[in-house]
Amino acid sequence: MLKLSDHWRSATTRLILIYGAFFVLWGIVLVGVVYWETGRYLSHVVEAIVEQRARYLGSIDRARLPEAMEATGALDLRGVMSLGLFSADGRYVDGNIERVPTDLPIDGAIHALPNGLDRRGRTEREPARGLAMHLASGEVLIIARDTSVVDQVAVIIRNALLWGFSLTVIPGLIGGFLLSRRPLRRVREIESAIEPIARGDLGRRLPVSGRGDEVDLLATIVNRMLGEIERLIGEVKGVCDNIAHDLRTPLTRLRAQLHRLQQTGGGEEGIGPTLEHCIVDVDSLLDRFRALLRISELEDMRRRGGFGNVDLGAILHEVHELYAPLAEDNAIAFRVEPPLPATVHGDPHLLFEAFSNLVANAIKFTPRGGMVSVRTSLAQAGPRVDIVDSGPGIPSRERDAVLQRFYRSDWGRDSRAEGYGLGLSIVSAIVRLHGFRLRIDDNETGGARVSVECWVDAIAPAR
Amino acid sequence: MAKVLTIEDDAVTAREIVAELQSRGNQVDWVDNGAAGLSRASGGDYDAITLDRMLPGLDGLAVVTKLREAGVQTPVLMISALSDVDERVRGLRAGGDDYLTKPFAPDEMVARIEVLVRRQRGTGRDAVLRVADLELDLITRSARRGGSVLELLPIEFRLLEFLVRNSGQVLTRTMIFEAVWGYRFDPGTNVIDVHIGRLRKKVDPPGAAPLIRTVRGSGYRLAETE
Numbered sequence: 225m226l227k228l229s230d231h232w233r234s235a236t237t238r239l240i241l242i243y244g245a246f247f248v249l250w251g252i253v254l255v256g257v258v259y260w261e262t263g264r265y266l267s268h269v270v271e272a273i274v275e276q277r278a279r280y281l282g283s284i285d286r287a288r289l290p291e292a293m294e295a296t297g298a299l300d301l302r303g304v305m306s307l308g309l310f311s312a313d314g315r316y317v318d319g320n321i322e323r324v325p326t327d328l329p330i331d332g333a334i335h336a337l338p339n340g341l342d343r344r345g346r347t348e349r350e351p352a353r354g355l356a357m358h359l360a361s362g363e364v365l366i367i368a369r370d371t372s373v374v375d376q377v378a379v380i381i382r383n384a385l386l387w388g389f390s391l392t393v394i395p396g397l398i399g400g401f402l403l404s405r406r407p408l409r410r411v412r413e414i415e416s417a418i419e420p421i422a423r424g425d426l427g428r429r430l431p432v433s434g435r436g437d438e439v440d441l442l443a444t445i446v447n448r449m450l451g452e453i454e455r456l457i458g459e460v461k462g463v464c465d466n467i468a469h470d471l472r473t474p475l476t477r478l479r480a481q482l483h484r485l486q487q488t489g490g491g492e493e494g495i496g497p498t499l500e501h502c503i504v505d506v507d508s509l510l511d512r513f514r515a516l517l518r519i520s521e522l523e524d525m526r527r528r529g530g531f532g533n534v535d536l537g538a539i540l541h542e543v544h545e546l547y548a549p550l551a552e553d554n555a556i557a558f559r560v561e562p563p564l565p566a567t568v569h570g571d572p573h574l575l576f577e578a579f580s581n582l583v584a585n586a587i588k589f590t591p592r593g594g595m596v597s598v599r600t601s602l603a604q605a606g607p608r609v610d611i612v613d614s615g616p617g618i619p620s621r622e623r624d625a626v627l628q629r630f631y632r633s634d635w636g637r638d639s640r641a642e643g644y645g646l647g648l649s650i651v652s653a654i655v656r657l658h659g660f661r662l663r664i665d666d667n668e669t670g671g672a673r674v675s676v677e678c679w680v681d682a683i684a685p686a687r
Numbered sequence: 688m689a690k691v692l693t694i695e696d697d698a699v700t701a702r703e704i705v706a707e708l709q710s711r712g713n714q715v716d717w718v719d720n721g722a723a724g725l726s727r728a729s730g731g732d733y734d735a736i737t738l739d740r741m742l743p744g745l746d747g748l749a750v751v752t753k754l755r756e757a758g759v760q761t762p763v764l765m766i767s768a769l770s771d772v773d774e775r776v777r778g779l780r781a782g783g784d785d786y787l788t789k790p791f792a793p794d795e796m797v798a799r800i801e802v803l804v805r806r807q808r809g810t811g812r813d814a815v816l817r818v819a820d821l822e823l824d825l826i827t828r829s830a831r832r833g834g835s836v837l838e839l840l841p842i843e844f845r846l847l848e849f850l851v852r853n854s855g856q857v858l859t860r861t862m863i864f865e866a867v868w869g870y871r872f873d874p875g876t877n878v879i880d881v882h883i884g885r886l887r888k889k890v891d892p893p894g895a896a897p898l899i900r901t902v903r904g905s906g907y908r909l910a911e912t913e
Binding site: 472473475476477479480483486500503511514515518542545546547549550553573576577580584 | 703789791794871881882884
């Protein structure tokens with residue numbers, strides 16, 4: 225399932241958001257400039273009109289002034305002009321302004337009147353720009369013009385801005401959300417296709433939609449790489465298997481001949497022990513090759529014909545039965561605890577082999593008087609089996625390496641990893657075949673803890 | 688001793704099988720193809736058959752299937768270069784009695800043939816098995832040696848039963864592990880030896896004539912006398 229939070233993480237969504245933010249910012253700057261320029265222009269127009277009227281009325285003969293003021297008022301159809309004639313001591317003489325505004329200096333220059341002025345027949349004040357000047361008669365003439373038109377333009381521009389944004393940003397966001405869904409879904413498809421590949425099933429490939437987009441391009445590149453890896457691994461494995469296979473036949477014959485020699489001529493002085501050693505060596509060589517081919521066989525196993533519900537407790541009980549005498553002979557306390565009723569899906573023979581190997585190794589590396597313990601616990605996802613011993617443990621840098629087929633420790637002959645031989649590789653192959661997981665840690669005594677997590681877990685998505 | 692038919696197309700392998708079986712006193716006939724093998728096996732009175740899995744023409748699987756269809760119950764040891772677990776299961780399901788992977792140790796092959804022959808001759812119906820003064824009661828699952836009861840764990844009884852049933856024969860560690868534990872892999876160098884050692888302590892107490900013997904380089908044998 226795609227979660228909303230996944231969308232926010234998607235590259236497309238992020239790009240759309242960044243682009244959207246830039247768009248909004250630029251829109252605000254643009255509209256701001258338009259608003260400012262428009263306001264400036266309109267104020268300029270208002271000032272020009274006021275100045276022109278002032279010049280005209282100031283030049284008129286005093287006797288004809290009331291008549292000219294009337295005519296000017298009559299021309300003002302929208303009622304935006306304010307005119308007022310006051311005596312030198314500020315008393316009303318004529319015009320539609322009731323009294324001299326206190327914030328307007330009488331200097332003949334235009335000033336803003338953000339609080340407007342008192343006009344006859346009007347109760348609200350409108351912001352205006354105007355000037356006051358002394359006439360030759362000593363009287364004061366005030367001319368002002370409402371600037372509400374500039375504010376109206378600002379409202380228009382703001383509304384346009386809001387509409388514009390809502391019509392572009394909202395569909396943009398929705399579009400971006402939808403747009404980011406498809407690549408994300410493809411990525412999820414690829415993620416689930418990669419899971420078996422990461423588990424070692426190199427025969428799988430990533431899905432290619434055929435649209436030829438970037439995801440397809442990437443999937444094709446990865447697929448080509450996978451093909452090459454599969455071919456190389458196949459070749460290496462083939463060569464190894466062939467060597468193991470081809471050497472096995474002459475070795476078996478050699479062993480047969482040594483055996484026959486031992487049966488017939490073993491009585492001769494000094495030859496018997498030598499022959500015995502030779503046979504032991506050949507046997508260990510044959511064991512190695514058998515183990516190598518066994519790993520190969522396990523790795524090739526694609527069918528899971530022998531799989532079914534396996535009683536883990538019963539398997540571990542059998543393992544205990546098989547190894548208890550060996551542990552006792554080595555004075556090692558060997559316990560399987562506690563017998564939980566846990567069932568897993570798997571091949572009982574292979575699981576027995578894996579746990580036997582782990583227990584045999586634990587016993588092998590635990591000194592006399594030590595302990596080996598097999599503990600089963602139930603995690604949320606399924607049962608988990610810990611094989612804990614009081615041996616020397618496995619150095620952390622060797623933990624991954626011991627699971628590999630051809631690993632040889634740098635620690636020399638004494639190293640525990642070296643002693644594991646191919647046993648752990650077999651265990652690793654069996655665990656992989658089941659889709660389980662093998663972990664190697666220290667335990668509280670400093671010995672090794674090898675855990676088999678018996679659940680098929682999905683590979684955590686990369687964050 | 689026994690009359691064995693070897694069906695094997697590879698002359699070198701066949702020579703090895705024949706030589707080893709003959710060296711143990713068996714009478715061996717060899718044919719190199721499936722069709723001839725089938726007619727010999729159907730007609731001849733054999734105690735056991737070694738059958739190669741991969742034969743030109745009629746292959747081993749078909750031979751054993753046809754034999755069983757014809758009602759011939761001669762025990763068959765399938766020998767194959769295919770070590771796959773499924774392959775083994777297929778061979779046994781078709782009617783094979785045992786399965787050995789190439790390359791094999793000849794003594795292991797002979798030991799397996801001898802076990803098959805012994806089983807065919809039917810010593811296994813008795814409720815009580817006896818070797819010398821050792822007595823195994825299969826019904827009460829108890830064992831006695833010279834009149835005194837042996838305290839055996841269940842696994843030890845199963846092990847002793849397998850040894851007694853095949854007394855006088857060499858049994859390899861692999862065969863013991865397969866028969867007693869029912870698993871087929873290498874359980875580690877000495878785990879079977881330890882089990883045999885414990886059993887030996889109980890079965891062959893000091894003073895008694897030892898019954899369980901170690902066969903150097905091969906395995907174990909339970910026998911009355913050398």
